[in-house]
Amino acid sequence: MAAAGKAAAFHLPPLPTVGEIIKLFRLRAQKELSQNFLLDLRLTDKIVRQAGKLKNAYVCEVGPGPGGITRSILNAGVQQLLLVEKDTRFIPGLQMLSEAAPGKVRIVHGDILTYKMEKAFPNHLKKSWEDEPPNIHIIGNLPFSVSTPLIIKWLENVSKRDGPFTYGRTQMTLTFQKEVAERLTANTGGKQRSRLSIMSQHLCTVESCFVIPGQAFVPKPDVDVAVVHFTPLVQPKIQQPFELVEKVVQSVFQFRRKYCCRGVEILFPERERLKKTEQLMMAADVDPTLRPVQLTMSHFRNLCNTYRKMCDEDPNLFAYNYREELRQKKRKRSPESTDRLEETV
Ligand code: SAM
Numbered sequence: 001m002a003a004a005g006k007a008a009a010f011h012l013p014p015l016p017t018v019g020e021i022i023k024l025f026r027l028r029a030q031k032e033l034s035q036n037f038l039l040d041l042r043l044t045d046k047i048v049r050q051a052g053k054l055k056n057a058y059v060c061e062v063g064p065g066p067g068g069i070t071r072s073i074l075n076a077g078v079q080q081l082l083l084v085e086k087d088t089r090f091i092p093g094l095q096m097l098s099e100a101a102p103g104k105v106r107i108v109h110g111d112i113l114t115y116k117m118e119k120a121f122p123n124h125l126k127k128s129w130e131d132e133p134p135n136i137h138i139i140g141n142l143p144f145s146v147s148t149p150l151i152i153k154w155l156e157n158v159s160k161r162d163g164p165f166t167y168g169r170t171q172m173t174l175t176f177q178k179e180v181a182e183r184l185t186a187n188t189g190g191k192q193r194s195r196l197s198i199m200s201q202h203l204c205t206v207e208s209c210f211v212i213p214g215q216a217f218v219p220k221p222d223v224d225v226a227v228v229h230f231t232p233l234v235q236p237k238i239q240q241p242f243e244l245v246e247k248v249v250q251s252v253f254q255f256r257r258k259y260c261c262r263g264v265e266i267l268f269p270e271r272e273r274l275k276k277t278e279q280l281m282m283a284a285d286v287d288p289t290l291r292p293v294q295l296t297m298s299h300f301r302n303l304c305n306t307y308r309k310m311c312d313e314d315p316n317l318f319a320y321n322y323r324e325e326l327r328q329k330k331r332k333r334s335p336e337s338t339d340r341l342e343e344t345v
Contacts, residue, residue, distance in 0.1 A: 010077045012100050018068045021093045027066050029219055030087075034143035036217035037066055043216055044072040050209040050229050051137045051173040054078050058121050060164070062112045062140030062150075062174075065090050067097050069141055074101045079135075084108045084115050112142070113150060117164040127168035129161060130234050134168040141175040144223075148180055151200070151230075158203045158232045159242035169232040173209075181208050181226030193293040194256070198249045198300050202237040204230040237297050240304045244311070244318070248304050251322075252292050260295055261288035266322040267307060280306050 016024060018039045029035035038044050047069060048054065054076035064070045064083045067090075073081055074097070081104055083094055091109055098105035108115065127134040142150065151174065157163030164170045176184065182192040184200045185208045200206050209227040214220050238245050252263040261277055268276040281288045284302035286295065295303075311318045 010074065010101070012071060012074055012097075015071075015096070015100055018066050018071070021096070022066050025066075025089065025093050027089055027093065034145055034221070035065065035087075036143075036219060036221045038068045038141060038212075038216065039066075039218055040216060041068060041072060043212065044068040045075070046210070047141070047173065047175070047212075047227055048072040048076055048139065050227055051139055051171065054137065056135065058082075058125060058136045060084065060117065060120060060136075060138050062138065063142045063146070064094055065141075066093055069139060070094065070097055070105075073139060074104065078104065080104055080106070080121075082106045082108065082120055084110055084112045086111050112140075113146065113153065118162060118166040120164075121167060125167055129168060131168060133171050133231060136164070136167050136170045138164060138170060138172040138174070140173075141225075144177045144180065147174060147176050148196075150174075151176075151184070151196075155199050155203050156242045159236065159245075165232060169234070171232075172230040173227065174230070175212070175225050175227055178211055178224040178226045181211075181228050184208075184228055188296045189294055191293075195246075195249050195253045198297070199246065200230070202245065202297060202300070204232050206230055238301045238304050240308050244308060245300075245304050247318075248307050249300060252295065252300075252303070256292050258291070259289045260286065260292050263292060264288075264303070267320070268317075269320050269325060276310070280310065283309075 018037070018041070021027070022037070029037060054073065056077065056079045058080045059073050059078050060082045061070055061073055062084050064085050065087070070081070070083060081101075083105060085091065085094065085107070086109075088109060091107060094105070094107050098107060121136055125134050125136055154164065154172065157165050179192065180196070183194045183196040185206050186192040186194065186197040190197075207229045209229055212225045212227065214222065214224050217225070248267065251266050252260055254266060255262040261281055264280060265273050265277045267280070280303065284299070284306040286299045286303060290299075
């Protein structure tokens with residue numbers, strides 16, 4: 001019997017195994033949707049443990065599929081579990097899990113890229129940004145083709161404090177192709193240092209938890225997978241709008257093997273490029289001969305802050321688009337070929 005005043009720990013009743021569910025509902029993984037399943041519940045438990053204590057937590061699992069991670073989340077004693085799954089074939093198996101955990105599971109058949117998370121949880125869970133993170137967690141093992149655009153969208157949501165971050169500093173535990181995880185967590189000077197490193201680390205504490213070898217999945221993908229945990233920072237390291245930081249960071253990494261000033265140049269129209277680049281590098285106190293991977297977070301902060309000042313002084317600057325200028329130059333040089341291009345478009 002449970003001790004007085006203490007709720008008994010929740011455990012799912014005996015159920016068919018995940019493998020049996022896959023057979024029962026004929027859930028063959030679709031290669032074109034990059035579906036790779038985890039059937040080993042010790043591994044799914046290990047992923048779920050990375051999210052921290054989930055007792056009485058509200059969790060959103062993205063892409064539950066046949067439900068391996070789902071079982072581990074339910075066994076962690078959550079209060080409520082929201083499942084967002086795009087592929088209808090998985091819904092009956094998930095309903096079976098929902099019946100085994102009465103009142104705990106909500107199933108949404110939908111696309112996580114468009115699902116409106118800002119209304120997904122009760123309002124009373126909201127915490128102020130400066131407070132501890134709310135008792136809300138996002139957990140998921142998504143296809144690689146979805147996890148990268150999704151983390152960029154969620155980082156933008158962190159910066160604007162909307163979407164899942166309407167509730168405060170909601171934590172996320174997600175899987176990525178190992179190389180993408182390395183980019184997300186790369187330090188200054190690291191081989192994988194990239195746009196993703198700066199965009200994620202200026203907004204979140206990003207921790208690489210562990211690597212799952214490809215052979216742990218069914219079917220086996222060609223790559224290894226890593227679990228990454230994100231906690232939004234109270235104070236972003238660069239306090240500028242997401243779009244501005246993204247533009248500066250993207251430009252710098254455009255020429256990752258060249259001096260960093262080569263990327264910075266493309267922030268400015270050709271006619272004033274050299275002068276403005278020099279001005280920006282000087283005011284930001286960044287050595288123009290450093291390579292993009294050698295720049296620290298404070299270098300990026302200085303570059304963004306100085307670029308912001310320059311944009312405030314010249315209201316047309318932020319809208320300037322290097323690629324568009326290149327396209328127009330090409331069009332002027334060979335109008336015929338551009339006409340043909342426009343016809344095909
Ligand atoms: N979580 C399961 C596991 O670990 O065994 C399945 C993982 S499988 C790599 C990815 C799952 O995400 C599939 O069930 C797939 O249908 C689902 N999925 C793919 N794209 C999605 C999207 N845009 N929104 C929601 N679910 C998606």
